Amino acid sequence: MRIQWPKWALATLFLVDGTGFGLWAAHVPVFKQNLHLGNGQLSAALLSLVGGAILTMPVMGHLIERFGSRTVIRVVALAYVAMLALLAEANSYAVLILFAGMYGAAKGALDVTVNAQAIAVEQHYGRSSMSLLQGCWSVGGLLGASMTSVLLKHGMPLRFNMSVGAALMGAAVLAVLSLLVEEERKPHQKTKFVFPDAALLKLAMIAFFGLFAEGAIGDWAAVYLRSSLGASLSAAAAGYATYAISMASGRFLGDWLIGRFEDRTILIGSGLLIAAGFGCTLVSHSLAVGVFGLVLTGAGVANIIPVIMTLAGRNTRMGAGPAISALSTIGYFGFLAGPPLIGWLAVGLGLGKALVLVVIAGVVVALGPVLFSIRQETAVEVGA
Template identity: 30%
Template sequence: MSSTIKGRNFAVSGMFFMLGLCFGSLSSRMATIKGELSLSDGVFGSVLFAMSAGVVLSLPVSGWVIAKLGSKLVGVAAITLNAILLLLLPFASSVYQLAILLFMSGFSYSAVNVSNNTQASLSEAISGKTELPFFHGIWGLAGFVGAGLGALMVGQGISLSVHFGVITAVTLVSALTCWQFLHDRPGLEQSGRAFAIPDRSLFNYGLIVFCSMACEGIMYDWSVVYFQDVVSPDRKFVGVGFMVFMGAMTAGRLLLNRFVDRFGIKRTLQWSGMLTSIGMLVTIMHPSLVSSIIGFCLVGLGICTVIPLVAGAAAKSSSMAPSSAIASVLTIGFLGTLVGPPLIGFLSEAVGLRYAFIVCLVLAIGIIYRAGEIPEQSWGRK
């Protein structure tokens, strides 16, 4: 029995790893794709919005389909499609073809994401322990591997088609292997309604994820610019803040499962908001190299647990099927990634980038406040 559980957890980890590997590989070659089609910054930004639109529009659809067909089937089919789309991207010969492929890539990404979180919630239900942060840590680790391989491919002058061909082959073989071991529990996955308006509890979870993902989006898009323009270190240290932030997020997700089991998810989320707040205050009040590195590390450690913990809580909803509940929460959350980064740009024009980052402080306080609205008894673990 124990070996069976380990095999299923290994397969779930494999699905998270493949999703992160494809994501990191694509992100690492965006500049190459832009250059090969000779796209301006404005046009390329519009093309990237097509990918974001695919991610957001897919979420409610994915939740409904998974509730009907199961996360095992949808997850493996979607990661297969995502890998094939990666293989096709180097052959896009126009901005329209690229936009369509990226939209479909975002759409399939969300389907895998919801499927993976549903699978991980099944692992939690069986073990009675917190598992989701660890699985999300595997995604982050895979993203590092994908980005590192991408940098190596760029340095060696390896073409997009060869690079993405290797990643696609690895993903397809891995998906076939994982298929044999993934959870297949239709009775648990199809309980509750496949589609419904989120109740008050789910909406509150969604607001928590909105604050978290808006902050994450700001860090992804603006942290390097913040270091360059505000911290102003030696050129070789410009990217170190983002690396520390990502490293802290990954390490936190891999290591904090037992903390959550001991102190409960509600208290963990409140501490997450506090760490993020402190990290932002440190770097805003004293934006030197050392203090900003410490601040970005605290932000990464603070924000890392929010999405996996809330996804796990949503999967326990009594009003919706697990996949649909996860999708509804993530739909609200992903709106934060669309709002946060542009807001920083507007505020930076008015008050400067340093003080525009106060938005992250406000979002962190929002996490603390909304976590306080969660009933204690629904989150505590014994």
């Protein structure tokens, strides 16, 4: 069988994207401790990351339509690695806010372009691969968190950890950029803003709450395990890594699930697992039980975005690039805005009570397909 080099090259970029986020997420408690930040101060840094991403995401769709995701991704993938390395140099609260915004801008750009390239790869080979690719993102998150846990356990400083990670990621990016596919585009068609239709907005709303849960867990799960359940820094990072393993496993099963169950069934089940799993983590007084809840939560988070991104990528009115850009801007706003909102609420309510929002987000994801009538035929509606 011929090796599908573009698909595995893109899988590598998803892996790099996830690794960078895993490194960041697992180091959040370290930034908090090293810079003596309260929950409110940490939230401001997370909000800066949100702002950077929201600025770049809407622009990416137009750049992709004009130049193609293959060209755009060459720039943003290298920028993402560079911004992660720069983030490691944050030695004060003000600098952390600035560099977090720059990292967020690069991450937002990369998230849109890799998903647009994923649609191009699916069209090139004529088969679904979104869950596999999202699974590679989760494996990257696992690698970043696991490497952080090991290095912290051996006393290595934050700057060393993130710089080494960025160097390895940069080497991987340079090795695969030439292997990506060039999607078919209409060279004489001017790109213009098209407001998302009702079907795409429904998908974006479910994506918002699914990614709200994923983002909040990514930035606060390790902090919660350490501050509320008494885990060490390395154990807290390992707890996040366990969650990442569960999420990756669920995504690698995603294409099989999508082939056997309706989209709405997968989304309902995913939301219920998030609500039940993270609820278990919040009510537990044991680290082991808390991590078990994160395992259930990871399984719930796993296939929300693969299902929704695939549906959005079939949008024939806007085109795959602008459709994914629009959905990403709304959906990933939840991913990036959730963490600072949790932090601000934690100042007055305590972190455990603030994280109840994750449970609520899971309930909304479960109800969304029923309220919005999301079915297998949504793919046709989105393209209408």
